Amino acid sequence: MKKITVLLGGLVLGAAATASFAQTLRIGMQEDPDTLDPARSRTYVSRIVFTSLCDKLVDINAKLQFVPQLATSWSWSPDNKVLTFKLRNDVLFHDGTKFDAAAAKANLDRDRTMKESQRKGELASIQQVDAPDPSTLVITVKQPDATLLAQLSDRAGMMLSPKSFQGADNAATVGRDPICSGPYKFVERVQNDRIVLEKFDKYYDAKDFAFKKVVFMPIPDTTVRLQNLRSGSIDILERLNPSDVAQVKADSSLVFAPVTGLGFQQFMFNVANGPKAKTNPFSNKLVRQAFQLTIDRDAINQVIGGGIFIPAQQPFPLASPYHSDKFPVTKPDIAKAKALLKKAGMETVKAELTFGNNTIASSTAEMVQAMAAQAGFQLSLRPTEYAAMLADDSKGNFQVDMRGWSGRVDPDGNIYNFVTCGGALNDGKYCNPEVDKLLKEARTVPDEAKRKAIYDQAQTILQDDLPSLYTYYQPWPFAVRKKVQGFTPYPDGMIRLKGVSFSKN
Amino acid sequence: MFKLILRRIIVAIPTLILVSMLIFSLQKILPGDPVLAMAGEERDPAVLTYLREKYRLNDPLPVQYLAWVKQVGQGNLGVSLRTDIPVTVLVKQKLPVTIQLAVMAMFFSILIGIPLGILAAVKKGTRLEFGANLFALSGMSIPNFWLGIILIMIVAVHWKLLPASGFVPPSEDLGLSLKTMLMPAAVLSTVISAYLMRHTRSAMLEALSADYVRTARAKGASEWVVVLRHALRNALMPIVTLVTILFGELLAGAVLTEQIFGIPGFGKLLVDAVFNRDYAVVQGIVLCIAIGFITLTLIADILYILVNPRLRYA
Numbered sequence: 142m143k144k145i146t147v148l149l150g151g152l153v154l155g156a157a158a159t160a161s162f163a164q165t166l167r168i169g170m171q172e173d174p175d176t177l178d179p180a181r182s183r184t185y186v187s188r189i190v191f192t193s194l195c196d197k198l199v200d201i202n203a204k205l206q207f208v209p210q211l212a213t214s215w216s217w218s219p220d221n222k223v224l225t226f227k228l229r230n231d232v233l234f235h236d237g238t239k240f241d242a243a244a245a246k247a248n249l250d251r252d253r254t255m256k257e258s259q260r261k262g263e264l265a266s267i268q269q270v271d272a273p274d275p276s277t278l279v280i281t282v283k284q285p286d287a288t289l290l291a292q293l294s295d296r297a298g299m300m301l302s303p304k305s306f307q308g309a310d311n312a313a314t315v316g317r318d319p320i321c322s323g324p325y326k327f328v329e330r331v332q333n334d335r336i337v338l339e340k341f342d343k344y345y346d347a348k349d350f351a352f353k354k355v356v357f358m359p360i361p362d363t364t365v366r367l368q369n370l371r372s373g374s375i376d377i378l379e380r381l382n383p384s385d386v387a388q389v390k391a392d393s394s395l396v397f398a399p400v401t402g403l404g405f406q407q408f409m410f411n412v413a414n415g416p417k418a419k420t421n422p423f424s425n426k427l428v429r430q431a432f433q434l435t436i437d438r439d440a441i442n443q444v445i446g447g448g449i450f451i452p453a454q455q456p457f458p459l460a461s462p463y464h465s466d467k468f469p470v471t472k473p474d475i476a477k478a479k480a481l482l483k484k485a486g487m488e489t490v491k492a493e494l495t496f497g498n499n500t501i502a503s504s505t506a507e508m509v510q511a512m513a514a515q516a517g518f519q520l521s522l523r524p525t526e527y528a529a530m531l532a533d534d535s536k537g538n539f540q541v542d543m544r545g546w547s548g549r550v551d552p553d554g555n556i557y558n559f560v561t562c563g564g565a566l567n568d569g570k571y572c573n574p575e576v577d578k579l580l581k582e583a584r585t586v587p588d589e590a591k592r593k594a595i596y597d598q599a600q601t602i603l604q605d606d607l608p609s610l611y612t613y614y615q616p617w618p619f620a621v622r623k624k625v626q627g628f629t630p631y632p633d634g635m636i637r638l639k640g641v642s643f644s645k646n
Numbered sequence: 647m648f649k650l651i652l653r654r655i656i657v658a659i660p661t662l663i664l665v666s667m668l669i670f671s672l673q674k675i676l677p678g679d680p681v682l683a684m685a686g687e688e689r690d691p692a693v694l695t696y697l698r699e700k701y702r703l704n705d706p707l708p709v710q711y712l713a714w715v716k717q718v719g720q721g722n723l724g725v726s727l728r729t730d731i732p733v734t735v736l737v738k739q740k741l742p743v744t745i746q747l748a749v750m751a752m753f754f755s756i757l758i759g760i761p762l763g764i765l766a767a768v769k770k771g772t773r774l775e776f777g778a779n780l781f782a783l784s785g786m787s788i789p790n791f792w793l794g795i796i797l798i799m800i801v802a803v804h805w806k807l808l809p810a811s812g813f814v815p816p817s818e819d820l821g822l823s824l825k826t827m828l829m830p831a832a833v834l835s836t837v838i839s840a841y842l843m844r845h846t847r848s849a850m851l852e853a854l855s856a857d858y859v860r861t862a863r864a865k866g867a868s869e870w871v872v873v874l875r876h877a878l879r880n881a882l883m884p885i886v887t888l889v890t891i892l893f894g895e896l897l898a899g900a901v902l903t904e905q906i907f908g909i910p911g912f913g914k915l916l917v918d919a920v921f922n923r924d925y926a927v928v929q930g931i932v933l934c935i936a937i938g939f940i941t942l943t944l945i946a947d948i949l950y951i952l953v954n955p956r957l958r959y960a
Contacts, residue, residue, distance in 0.1 A: 173918065175684070176730045183685055256696045259685075316730030331739050332729055333918055334813060334910030358812065360908050364795060365811060369908075372802045372810040528683035528923050535682065535689075565689045 164353035164643075166625075168636060169366045169375040173333050173359040176316035179299035180251060180258045185547045185634065188296065189379065190336055190357055192635040195321030197298035198226060198245070198278075199290060201550055203631050205403075205460050207290055211240065211300060211322070212278070221285035221587050226278040231345045234302035235326035242272030247303040249280070257312055262565070263292040266584075285585040287592060291551030324350045324638065333359060351642035367620070370395065376625050376643075377636065381618040383447035383501070389620045396621050400630035401451050403458045403548025403555070404615035406505075408432075408494075408541050412608055414570040415537030422492050423541050427485035429607040432541075433471055434478035435513040438612055445504050450613035455600055456546075456555040458614050460632040462589055463552040465597050468604055478516035489517045495534070496543040497527035505612070506543060534568040542568075545615060550633065552596055553584055560608055571608030654947055658940045665936040670711050673920075673928050679703075680923035684727055701727065701925075714929065723933070724926030726919075733930035736915060741934075743813055744911035746823075747904075748896035750831035751838060752889070759839035760885070763846025767854060768873055778843060785840030794833045794906035801829060811908035830907040834900045838892050845888050849881035856880070883953055890946035894939045 174187035179195055182188070200210040212226040232240035249270045252260040266286035271279040282289065292298065305320040319327050324346065325338035336357040340350060358375060360366040363382035369375045371392065381389060381397070389397045410423040422428050438452035452470045457463045482490065494510070496502045503524055510520045525533070534542055546566075549555055557580050558564040562572035579599040586592040603609075617634035627640040681697045682689070698704050702713060717724060723733035766778035802810035809826045816823040853859060854877050862876045901913035912931060919927035 173729075175728045178730070257693060257700075259690060259693060261693070262690050313725055313730040330729075330731070331910055332726070332731055332736055333914050334908070358908065360811065362906060365798065365906055365908065368795075368798045368803050369810045369812075372798075372806060374802075374810045374812060526678070526921065528678035528921060529676075531682050532678045565691060 164351070165356060166352040166354070166377070166638070166641075166643075167356045167358060167375040169358050169360045169369055169378040171359070171361060171363070171366070171380045174336065174357075177319045177327070177330070177336075178312065178316035179296040179301065179319070179321075180255060180260050181312065181316065182296060183259055186357075186359070186379075189634070189636050190338075191296065191299060191321075191323075193325045193338055193355055193638055194319060194323045194327060195299040195301070196232070196323045197295065197300070198228075198293045199298060201294050201631070201633065203629060205462070205550055205632060207294055211245070211298075215290070217587060221585075222282055224280045224282070224289060226280075228276045228278055229345065230276050232322050233343050234300075234304075234322045235320045235341055236302050236304060237343075238302050238304055240300060240322050241275035242278045243275070244303050245278045245300060246270045246272045247306075248300050249297075251301075251306060252297055255312070260292075260297040263295075263297045264289075285587065287587045288551040288553040288584055291549065291554070294550060325355055328354075335359075346639065349639045352638065355638065370620055370622065373622065377619060377621045377628065379617065379619055379634070379636070381620045383445065383449055383616075383618070386447040386449065386618065394623050396623055396625075397618070398621055398628060398630045399449050399616055399618040400632055400634075401449075401459055402615040402617045402634050403460070403550065403632050404546045405453050405456055405458070405548065405555070406450075406543065406545050406612045406615065407456075407559075408543055408610040408612065409534075409559075409569050410541050410571075410608060410610075411537060411539050412569045412571045414568060417537055417540065418570070421540045422487060422490045425485050425487075426606060427481045428487065428490055429610070430605075431478040431481035431485070431490075431516060432513060432518065433607060433610055434474045434481065435516045435518065436471075436509060436610070436612070437473045437512055438470055440512075441505060441508060442613060444508065445501060446613060446616070449616040449618055451616065453611040453614045454604075456559070456609075456611060457552050457596070458548060458555075458632060461550075461552060463593050463596050465593070465600060467597055468600060473512070475515045482517055487517075489519055491519045491521075492540045493523050494520045494541050494543065495523045495525060495530055495539045497530050498524035502543060537568070537570070539568070543612075547634070548615060548632075552592075553580070556580065556596075556599075557584070560603060567608075569608055571606070573602060573606060576602055576606075650951065651944070651948060654944050658944065661940060662936060666715070666933060667711065669929055669932045669936070670714065671707065673925060674707060676920070676923065678923050680727055680925050683921075683923040697727075718933070723930035726924055726927050728919075728922050728924045728927075733926055736927065737930065737934055740910060740912050740915050742815075743909060744897055744900075744904075744913070746816065747827060747831060747834065747900065747909060747911060748893060750824075750827050751834035751896055751900070752893055754831055754835035755838035755842055755892075756889070758835065759842025760846050762839070763843040764850055764873065764878065766843065766847040767850030770851065778847070782840040782843045785836040785843075788836065789902075790833050790837065790900070791902045791906050793836065794830070794903060797829050797833060798906070811906070813909050827909075830900075830903050830909055833907075834896065834903050838896070841892060842885065842888065846881065846885055849884055850877055853877035853881040879953075883950060886949050886953060887946045890942045890949070894942040897935065897938050897942075 170186045172186045174190050175184045176182050179191055196211050198210060198212045199207045202208050211232060212228055215224060215226045217224055228242055234240060252258050253264050253267060266282045266289060267280055268283045269281045273279060300322055301315060302320040306315050324341060324344045326341045328337040328339045330336045338355045340353050360369060366378050367385050370378050386397060389395050410429055411418045411421050412424050418424050442448060442450040442452055454468045454470045455465060494506055496506050506522050510522060513520055533539055558566040560567060560571055561577045561580055576599050579595055583592050583595040586595060617630060619630050621628050624644045626642055626644050631637060681694050685694060702710055725732050762778045766775045769775050798810050801807050808829055812826055814823045814826050859872055859877055862872050901917050904911045904914040916931045
């Protein structure tokens with residue numbers, strides 16, 4: 142009898158263990174996130190973690206439209222200077238304190254004023270935040286800001302428990318123990334190993350979240366990440382290597398789920414940054430135009446991208462309503478490229494192409510080197526370590542570089558800082574007052590059609606000046622195990638777990 | 647003997663200071679700016695300036711160094727610029743992981759390397775020696791990352807015998823913890839056991855041709871007694887040093903192996919910190935590694951004295 146009891150007990154325990162295992166979702170990520178403080182975080186992968194951890198005022202759907210999250214509705218005043226949010230009143234932070242307009246104000250004020258805040262620029266247009274009653278949040282802006290809602294749909298709109306950021310050294314403590322109001326709460330983090338979140342039972346939408354636990358595991362090697370997925374050690378992986386696409390498609394236990402993202406890969410030319418720009422052949426517009434005519438974006442997509450590197454001519458992704466048909470992808474035309482070089486007074490062009498060293502970047506660089514050579518470009522390649530490249534580029538120590546951008550929902554985030562005169566990311570120091578004027582104006586126009594017309598005007602100039610050359614849109618190739626149901630990839634590359642579950646069998 | 651050990655410890659202190667200065671100045675030579683590396687895609691000039699000031703990056707190097715030494719003296723290794731986690735917490739998290747991996751790898755290496763070395767020396771000129779040499783050669787020349795990926799593909803993906811990667815603390819599930827560590831420890835031990843085999847073999851060969859071995863044989867001792875009691879005891883001396891040094895290397899981080907198998911140990915932490923220019927972490931970890939090495943060398947010296955009584959009176 143005793144034996145049977147023990148046996149039964151064992152079976153029950155075993156079943157319980159399996160059940161709890163089955164309720165844990167493991168996500169393999171390419172990198173280890175940086176700090177988990179939404180106000181200071183900078184990496185793409187940390188945003189993936191935040192998506193389950195911290196709710197925002199508004200969210201986006203797969204069509205990039207804004208949808209309610211902590212705010213149920215919002216409206217602009219007729220002069221577009223006051224944005225009023227109505228907030229949910231059934232929201233608790235993970236420490237049990239209540240979310241209300243005062244908490245939202247405290248968060249926005251922290252993001253706007255804290256010295257280390259990376260969100261300051263995103264919220265620069267805000268003049269004042271008010272909380273007239275617990276469910277009403279009123280934001281007054283200095284001038285109309287069409288980008289604000291998009292900012293609040295990302296880290297700038299994420300809400301931490303105000304209790305968690307009071308005190309002297311709040312920045313670091315928030316970063317290692319974030320207390321938000323999302324569907325999952327923070328449990329522990331082992332750097333380079335895992336971030337564990339646990340379901341927050343008091344979440345207002347808890348029934349739509351199936352997993353008891355979510356574990357984010359950084360596995361930088363793409364091959365190893367895929368092997369982990371195939372062996373069942375993880376359930377979802379982000380950023381599959383394009384060369385592994387065929388392998389995933391052929392595996393009946395896996396599902397390939399790619400989406401074209403909001404970001405892009407680009408070549409940035411050093412037009413006017415420091416002494417190196419003066420001797421840079423690419424500071425001549427004709428040379429840049431000739432270079433563009435040598436590049437076969439579709440070939441890069443097929444050969445290196447496995448068909449998921451969708452060719453890009455403009456910084457606005459396909460999913461964006463600001464993507465314009467007026468600028469089709471340039472087809473290569475070597476004869477015309479040679480003619481342009483001749484017009485520029487150069488038969489051959491010697492230049493150096495810098496890029497952060499990884500397999501995809503170096504094969505792209507090699508391919509571009511070969512393509513451009515047909516028209517007389519002699520590109521030497523300088524693969525470098527990414528952090529070193531950033532430091533060099535900001536000092537103007539480059540001729541042309543290859544770099545990526547993870548993309549933003551609002552078009553402004555994909556263009557303004559790259560091409561305006563003082564733009565923080567404008568390492569090539571391209572400067573055209575007309576472009577500045579248009580892009581500044583576009584920031585203030587809330588009407589989509591009117592705003593698009595302005596961006597089209599700016600793009601007409603930029604497509605001729607070519608301070609940057611876009612090659613392809615950043616894809617977010619996910620691979621998931623077949624038992625994961627209800628997973629939809631979003632263009633912003635985030636993993637939204639609402640409605641995602643494991644199949645019973 | 648106590649005096650001897652004390653003398654060694656005293657010698658270790660200037661070494662440590664020199665090493666710390668070296669670490670500090672070397673990483674400043676690295677191209678790239680920690681604040682810029684941290685900022686990555688997003689660069690707000692005001693924030694960058696503030697962070698440079700906060701982390702004293704604009705101060706002259708000696709000032710930065712002294713501030714760091716003072717801080718370390720208070721038991722504070724700083725905070726990771728990237729993740730906000732204190733370096734001491736990181737060390738506490740990573741050290742047991744790396745020790746577990748190193749101990750398991752060393753265990754396999756000793757188990758394979760030393761007996762194989764003895765056999766190769768005793769059976770000199772036979773197929774057995776050839777086989778042992780072949781093993782050592784392949785162990786040294788097959789890259790760890792390649793072997794790792796192949797093993798993952800065969801053992802984890804096809805046979806589904808062991809987990810592909812990751813780490814489970816022994817306190818959580820000892821069996822699973824050992825299972826996850828099995829492959830990486832085996833991969834790591836290929837090189838180490840190869841080294842041990844080669845060194846044991848040559849040390850044994852030397853010992854076997856020594857006078858005392860001839861004497862022992864002449865006295866009629868059995869071959870195994872000659873090999874194990876007389877030759878091996880003497881041959882073990884350089885092996886002891888080698889084992890401690892190799893163990894130190896294992897602790898310093900089996901970088902690629904940790905990367906492939908996703909083991910959150912010292913090596914992986916250090917590599918990531920270097921790439922992210924996370925100075926506080928690099929300095930803290932390298933300092934710990936240096937202390938570890940110095941301690942191990944000290945232990946090697948002491949063991950040496952214990953194994954060889956002649957040195958006690960030196």
